Amino acid sequence: MPHLVIEYSDNLRPFPEAQVLEAVNASLTASPEILAESDLKSRFTTAERFAIGTQPAGRAFVHAQLRLLSGRTPEAKQDLAGRVGAVLREHTPRPAGVMVQLSVEIVDMDRASYVKEKL
Amino acid sequence: MPHLVIEYSDNLRPFPEAQVLEAVNASLTASPEILAESDLKSRFTTAERFAIGTQPAGRAFVHAQLRLLSGRTPEAKQDLAGRVGAVLREHTPRPAGVMVQLSVEIVDMDRASYVKEKL
Amino acid sequence: MPHLVIEYSDNLRPFPEAQVLEAVNASLTASPEILAESDLKSRFTTAERFAIGTQPAGRAFVHAQLRLLSGRTPEAKQDLAGRVGAVLREHTPRPAGVMVQLSVEIVDMDRASYVKEKL
Numbered sequence: 426m427p428h429l430v431i432e433y434s435d436n437l438r439p440f441p442e443a444q445v446l447e448a449v450n451a452s453l454t455a456s457p458e459i460l461a462e463s464d465l466k467s468r469f470t471t472a473e474r475f476a477i478g479t480q481p482a483g484r485a486f487v488h489a490q491l492r493l494l495s496g497r498t499p500e501a502k503q504d505l506a507g508r509v510g511a512v513l514r515e516h517t518p519r520p521a522g523v524m525v526q527l528s529v530e531i532v533d534m535d536r537a538s539y540v541k542e543k544l
Numbered sequence: 545m546p547h548l549v550i551e552y553s554d555n556l557r558p559f560p561e562a563q564v565l566e567a568v569n570a571s572l573t574a575s576p577e578i579l580a581e582s583d584l585k586s587r588f589t590t591a592e593r594f595a596i597g598t599q600p601a602g603r604a605f606v607h608a609q610l611r612l613l614s615g616r617t618p619e620a621k622q623d624l625a626g627r628v629g630a631v632l633r634e635h636t637p638r639p640a641g642v643m644v645q646l647s648v649e650i651v652d653m654d655r656a657s658y659v660k661e662k663l
Numbered sequence: 664m665p666h667l668v669i670e671y672s673d674n675l676r677p678f679p680e681a682q683v684l685e686a687v688n689a690s691l692t693a694s695p696e697i698l699a700e701s702d703l704k705s706r707f708t709t710a711e712r713f714a715i716g717t718q719p720a721g722r723a724f725v726h727a728q729l730r731l732l733s734g735r736t737p738e739a740k741q742d743l744a745g746r747v748g749a750v751l752r753e754h755t756p757r758p759a760g761v762m763v764q765l766s767v768e769i770v771d772m773d774r775a776s777y778v779k780e781k782l
Contacts, residue, residue, distance in 0.1 A: 462598045463599065510778040
């Protein structure tokens, strides 16, 4: 059931998306929190029209959002966020003169109303 | 006020988007939870760069997120998620050899800080 | 750390994105809630396949989502939402014969599991 969405500002292109998808899915599905590897649905999106703060300086961001059914412990969430962060830390481009901000967010999805099935 | 975002992996193209928008908006606005039909804002987005799990097998997903002002009962949320699920179950393509995962998520939006108006 | 995502239906094109980004970032970073201007990451996205309600009448929407680390007071959230709303109210196009709905949503991000760093 986990959904992972990784977004980056397009001044980080070329971004090694395929490598990141492989690495992050391997790392997350190795966690005991994710019972079936096929449950993890990861994707990329790119921000093409953005502004970071109010200064014209070179700035970029990569932000990942991992959505999980509610009920995980705080420790489990921290571990999962750390796994995503580690992969992004390793693979995110760092263009010269550009400040790159990395963030990872864990989101609880309401378990009681969640619909899930295989078609 | 409800916002519905339906996302699917692009190996489900062609996806009958117009049909789904018509059917899902009809079903949701028929619920007593949605007071004015014009409040429901539904849209599609497509995931073009994605990975599901760690196996190369053919896999696809469709995921819907319905964002509502907080305060609905659990039963109301389940009913609304079920309406979205039913439409997607009927219309989502099922390519041969592809495992398709369907999910629907209800999100509470903070009512106290929500801004809403007609321009 | 704040993330701002502004989405609009594409029947509002041309949308003055650059002006809005400049104005909204100036307004939000002037709030005491946002400690460093460079923390604010704002971007646009456009809905190209959408339906609002069930009538064919001309309708459009602009919706902003501001994601903040949890812990703000309700008053602070209302103020921040109001800042975004004011900028959008001023700059959103109002095509003749089109009903335009404006909304702003504040989202709490789980502070305990949030990962944030500069690369």
